[in-house]
Amino acid sequence: MVSHKVLMRKLILICIAMFAFGYALVPLYDVFCEITGINGKTSNRAAVAAKRIDESRDITVEFLANRDASIPWVFEPEMAHITLHPGQVTLVNFIVENPTDEAMIGRAVPSVSPGEAAKYFKKIECFCFSEQPLDAHERRAMSVQFYVDAELPAQFTTITLSYRLYRHTPQVVSR
Numbered sequence: 001m002v003s004h005k006v007l008m009r010k011l012i013l014i015c016i017a018m019f020a021f022g023y024a025l026v027p028l029y030d031v032f033c034e035i036t037g038i039n040g041k042t043s044n045r046a047a048v049a050a051k052r053i054d055e056s057r058d059i060t061v062e063f064l065a066n067r068d069a070s071i072p073w074v075f076e077p078e079m080a081h082i083t084l085h086p087g088q089v090t091l092v093n094f095i096v097e098n099p100t101d102e103a104m105i106g107r108a109v110p111s112v113s114p115g116e117a118a119k120y121f122k123k124i125e126c127f128c129f130s131e132q133p134l135d136a137h138e139r140r141a142m143s144v145q146f147y148v149d150a151e152l153p154a155q156f157t158t159i160t161l162s163y164r165l166y167r168h169t170p171q172v173v174s175r
Contacts, residue, residue: 053087054150061148064162065094071106071167073098073134078141087150089124093141094163098134106132107168108142113160120149121159131168 063077112118127142
């Protein structure tokens with residue numbers, strides 16, 4: 001029969017191992033998604049402009065914008081879609097408006113679909129790289145400059161770039 005102390009040690013070790021696994025799961029998932037392109041995550045780092053344009057084919061890029069219920073802004077793409085050549089640098093605007101009487105800060109999170117195409121979608125400049133403060137009743141165009149890598153497999157003819165806008169509340173650091 002196992003003593004209570006031995007059983008307690010085993011249970012404590014199991015709890016510590018479960019906590020460590022849970023703590024490491026998010027960073028491991030992010031690395032996995034970045035490597036495989038699964039989940040439509042794009043890089044949060046600015047890309048360098050493409051060196052080669054593949055004029056032999058066209059890609060349609062669709063644009064979607066939606067917002068979390070926590071932010072009452074109007075958020076929409078300036079255009080629904082665009083057709084371009086892989087490697088062609090393109091600039092697209094998303095329109096944002098704060099119809100409230102309160103200044104707010106928003107943060108956009110991008111996603112690319114299909115997920116396997118995300119690693120070929122390269123953002124040179126993007127409003128999603130930083131917070132976006134908007135005064136009360138302010139309206140603004142926010143830009144994303146991008147290209148689709150010419151190495152994109154031929155099976156992909158349409159890519160969807162989607163943004164979800166969230167209210168960002170700066171955290172106060174107490175000393």
